[in-house]
Amino acid sequence: MKHFVSMKNLSEHEILQLIKLSDEISNTGIPPFSNQLFAANLFFEPSTRTKMSFVVAERKLGMEVLDFNSDVSSVKKGESIYDTAKTFESIGASLLVVRHPEDNLVQRLAEHINIPIVNAGDGTGEHPTQSLLDLVTIYQEYRKFKGLKVAIVGDIKHSRVARSNAYALTTLGAEVYLSSMPEWQDNNLPFPYIGIDEAVEQCDVVMLLRIQHERHQNHTIMSADQYLENYGLTKDRENRMKSDAIILHPAPVNRGVEIDDSLVECGRSRIFKQMTNGVSARMAVMYQLLEKGGITHANNFNKRS
Numbered sequence: 001m002k003h004f005v006s007m008k009n010l011s012e013h014e015i016l017q018l019i020k021l022s023d024e025i026s027n028t029g030i031p032p033f034s035n036q037l038f039a040a041n042l043f044f045e046p047s048t049r050t051k052m053s054f055v056v057a058e059r060k061l062g063m064e065v066l067d068f069n070s071d072v073s074s075v076k077k078g079e080s081i082y083d084t085a086k087t088f089e090s091i092g093a094s095l096l097v098v099r100h101p102e103d104n105l106v107q108r109l110a111e112h113i114n115i116p117i118v119n120a121g122d123g124t125g126e127h128p129t130q131s132l133l134d135l136v137t138i139y140q141e142y143r144k145f146k147g148l149k150v151a152i153v154g155d156i157k158h159s160r161v162a163r164s165n166a167y168a169l170t171t172l173g174a175e176v177y178l179s180s181m182p183e184w185q186d187n188n189l190p191f192p193y194i195g196i197d198e199a200v201e202q203c204d205v206v207m208l209l210r211i212q213h214e215r216h217q218n219h220t221i222m223s224a225d226q227y228l229e230n231y232g233l234t235k236d237r238e239n240r241m242k243s244d245a246i247i248l249h250p251a252p253v254n255r256g257v258e259i260d261d262s263l264v265e266c267g268r269s270r271i272f273k274q275m276t277n278g279v280s281a282r283m284a285v286m287y288q289l290l291e292k293g294g295i296t297h298a299n300n301f302n303k304r305s
């Protein structure tokens with residue numbers, strides 16, 4: 001694995017390897033890299049948890065973080081994302097983490113850059129590290145994927161999280177169902193749609209999605225209350241979930257819209273656990289890219305049996 005830009009083309013073995021490494025790191029930690037490495041976080045879209053958990057993950061791995069703010073960079077003078085990435089490569093960055101609003105831009109960039117690139121979210125394309133932390137959270141609950149029914153619910157059309165997870169979960173043997181209001185369905189995705197009531201009653205994992213207001217042309221489809229009642233996770237629907245079923249949401253959460261405010265931290269919710277897992281998942285990805293890519297020196301963790 002030279003870059004980590006998509007879940008779609010990874011094998012079951014590659015995904016499981018990352019899930020198990022993430023889970024192991026969350027349990028036992030990992031020694032930091034023994035040589036000097038620089039990570040550059042190039043975020044061209046807002047972020048709280050992805051960007052900050054990358055910073056925590058990079059520092060835990062002993063990396064120096066080249067924090068980049070596009071608003072005060074030469075991007076403001078018209079420099080392209082390609083030239084920005086080549087600049088970081090030239091000054092000695094070991095790895096780039098890139099978030100950008102354009103679909104597939106990170107994948108295209110990776111074809112021309114010689115240091116590892118991690119996709120931190122590209123438009124409505126993919127969000128593979130979010131998917132990995134979601135998969136780790138499911139794995140910690142069930143220790144398997146085959147036979148699990150997972151409903152991905154909400155703004156499917158504009159969600160990069162939905163795409164990465166639907167492909168990865170299918171590769172791992174889970175049954176994936178989508179649930180969305182008609183306007184936000186993406187009928188190019190090869191997964192069946194079910195209603196929200198069927199989703200909550202039959203699935204082991206109910207993965208809610210944030211409504212991506214910033215990607216919508218029409219901002220006033222219905223009120224928050226109407227949306228919650230018709231398409232969201234209400235208290236009544238939560239009561240009808242399977243006894244051991246869990247709730248996921250990548251966050252930020254529109255409380256009272258996708259999910260009733262009182263359910264965000266309920267017993268079934270793993271929303272903040274997902275955020276915790278984001279650090280170890282991102283450590284696992286960077287470890288895999290840099291250690292297996294031969295960029296670091298071997299350390300104690302790598303010398304395990």
Ligand code: CP
Pocket residue numbers: 046047048049050051121130250251252
């Ligand atoms: N889940 C997620 O990507 O959150 P941020 O936009 O805050 O990074």
